Amino acid sequence: MAAPWEDVLRNEPAIQEAASVAVDAALLEGVLMRTEGEPNASDVVNYAPFTLLPSAVPSALFEQAYAVQQDFNLLVDAISQNKEFLECTLASTIKVDDFTARLFRIHMQVLEEGLAQSVFLGINRSDYMFDCGVDGTPSLKQIEINTIAASFGGLTSRTAAVHGRVLKVLGKSKEASRLLPNNPSKGLALGIAKAWELYGSQSAVVMFLVEEVQRNIFDQRCVENELWNRNIRVIRKRFRDVFEKGSLDDAKRLYMDGQEVAVVYYREGYVPTNYNQQNWEARLLLERSRAVKCPDIATQLAGTKKVQQELSQPGTLERLLPGRAEAVARIRATFAGLYSLDMGEEGDKIAATAIADPDRFVLKPQREGGGNNLYGEELRQVLEKIRDSPERTSYILMDKIKPQPAMNYLLRAHSPLQVSECISELGIFGVYVRQGKEMVMNKAAGHLLRTKAIEHADGGVAAGVAVLDTPYLV
Numbered sequence: 001m002a003a004p005w006e007d008v009l010r011n012e013p014a015i016q017e018a019a020s021v022a023v024d025a026a027l028l029e030g031v032l033m034r035t036e037g038e039p040n041a042s043d044v045v046n047y048a049p050f051t052l053l054p055s056a057v058p059s060a061l062f063e064q065a066y067a068v069q070q071d072f073n074l075l076v077d078a079i080s081q082n083k084e085f086l087e088c089t090l091a092s093t094i095k096v097d098d099f100t101a102r103l104f105r106i107h108m109q110v111l112e113e114g115l116a117q118s119v120f121l122g123i124n125r126s127d128y129m130f131d132c133g134v135d136g137t138p139s140l141k142q143i144e145i146n147t148i149a150a151s152f153g154g155l156t157s158r159t160a161a162v163h164g165r166v167l168k169v170l171g172k173s174k175e176a177s178r179l180l181p182n183n184p185s186k187g188l189a190l191g192i193a194k195a196w197e198l199y200g201s202q203s204a205v206v207m208f209l210v211e212e213v214q215r216n217i218f219d220q221r222c223v224e225n226e227l228w229n230r231n232i233r234v235i236r237k238r239f240r241d242v243f244e245k246g247s248l249d250d251a252k253r254l255y256m257d258g259q260e261v262a263v264v265y266y267r268e269g270y271v272p273t274n275y276n277q278q279n280w281e282a283r284l285l286l287e288r289s290r291a292v293k294c295p296d297i298a299t300q301l302a303g304t305k306k307v308q309q310e311l312s313q314p315g316t317l318e319r320l321l322p323g324r325a326e327a328v329a330r331i332r333a334t335f336a337g338l339y340s341l342d343m344g345e346e347g348d349k350i351a352a353t354a355i356a357d358p359d360r361f362v363l364k365p366q367r368e369g370g371g372n373n374l375y376g377e378e379l380r381q382v383l384e385k386i387r388d389s390p391e392r393t394s395y396i397l398m399d400k401i402k403p404q405p406a407m408n409y410l411l412r413a414h415s416p417l418q419v420s421e422c423i424s425e426l427g428i429f430g431v432y433v434r435q436g437k438e439m440v441m442n443k444a445a446g447h448l449l450r451t452k453a454i455e456h457a458d459g460g461v462a463a464g465v466a467v468l469d470t471p472y473l474v
């Protein structure tokens with residue numbers, strides 16, 4: 001899987017020059033983040049971390065990931081409409097995991113009241129690593145699917161240009177011309193625009209629901225700009241604003257400050273720390289409304305690790321996607337081993353196996369955003385402590401994917417340039433829109449490659465571990 005720049009990796013002067021060009025190109029292209037010190041001001045910004053060189057990605061696996069994305073869109077959408085499936089699958093989890101339980105309660109309350117929403121918009125990102133088999137052949141294995149606040153579709157739309165420049169500086173123009181165009185922010189915006197249009201009120205706005213701390217605002221602005229270009233008005237609000245100024249009318253139309261909201265695009269609300277009592281009330285208000293939520297709470301629940309584990313059980317995919325044998329086969333081919341820790345013999349057995357051989361597994365709680373999973377010795381200790389307690393059912397076990405590392409330089413503001421052994425994770429963005437029972441849009445909207453040094457087991461770009469990258473197909 002080697003990329004054709006092994007020859008320059010140790011050429012220090014060339015690398016130094018390329019790195020300084022790369023940083024300026026990133027700033028020029030808008031691969032930006034606010035700083036840790038001033039996360040809510042744009043007076044001082046810096047480049048988002050990225051690799052100096054594009055990373056090699058096997059083209060067959062890249063194509064496979066694109067080819068299965070529409071199937072995953074259908075699957076997530078089907079799960080979100082299947083009350084019994086979510087109820088059964090999450091039954092053991094919500095007994096011990098308060099966050100999932102609270103989301104689930106809102107889901108049930110909204111269903112009992114009757115759904116006011118009739119247009120549905122899904123934006124997800126399915127993440128993969130390239131597992132290196134015993135014979136060295138890589139295969140595509142899904143890490144997870146993110147059904148809420150999947151990020152970096154904006155910034156990644158601008159990284160290929162930076163890497164193209166770097167390759168040219170290093171005398172590799174031919175390779176530079178092979179980098180693929182990629183614009184998820186446009187695809188995401190097309191989905192939002194379609195949902196806005198179907199909602200059917202010219203004067204209504206799109207509301208980005210954003211966090212209190214907004215370091216990654218430029219990523220969101222890329223999507224926002226695409227909407228303004230289509231003359232769709234965008235407002236940015238926090239849960240706190242919704243609590244203070246949001247209201248529903250008799251037809252459950254959502255208003256913010258007197259403005260009708262057609263679409264609520266969540267870039268917030270996926271971790272427990274996003275919520276206090278007021279924020280939970282704001283979330284409930286939004287979910288009860290007619291506005292198109294991206295995602296609605298059922299779709300957020302469809303992205304839990306517990307649901308992912310249940311999908312790998314024999315027969316589950318067939319039940320969720322009846323009559324779609326080919327889609328089921330494409331989806332299943334991407335699954336790594338996933339194991340339930342529910343109380344009972346099967347759970348006891350896999351817990352014992354993982355305690356005896358922790359390096360084979362990852363222990364995952366029902367959390368998003370990176371930095372929550374447990375590996376190796378820590379996995380063993382935690383699992384040993386909870387092996388006989390129902391607390392273990394708040395986790396799932398997954399086979400650890402072992403990709404082949406490659407050398408690259410990770411560029412981070414205020415960090416010295418040094419070569420690292422790295423592994424990459426490929427994400428494909430999916431977008432779909434459903435009106436009532438009819439799918440009116442179902443697309444793969446682009447990709448994201450993130451790369452990290454192998455010493456970090458966990459964590460994404462926002463968590464400060466991975467950096468943005470561009471695939472170079474081999």
Ligand code: ADP
Nearest residue numbers: 144362367368369370398399400401457458459
């Ligand atoms: P989160 O929802 O917190 O992003 P993920 O399931 O995506 O959780 O895991 C976070 C990170 O941990 C991934 O980006 C990946 O680097 C690593 N990881 C997760 N699952 C596996 C696995 N099965 N094998 C190897 N690494 C994994």
Ligand code: MG
Nearest residue numbers: 127144369370
């Ligand atoms: Mg993840």
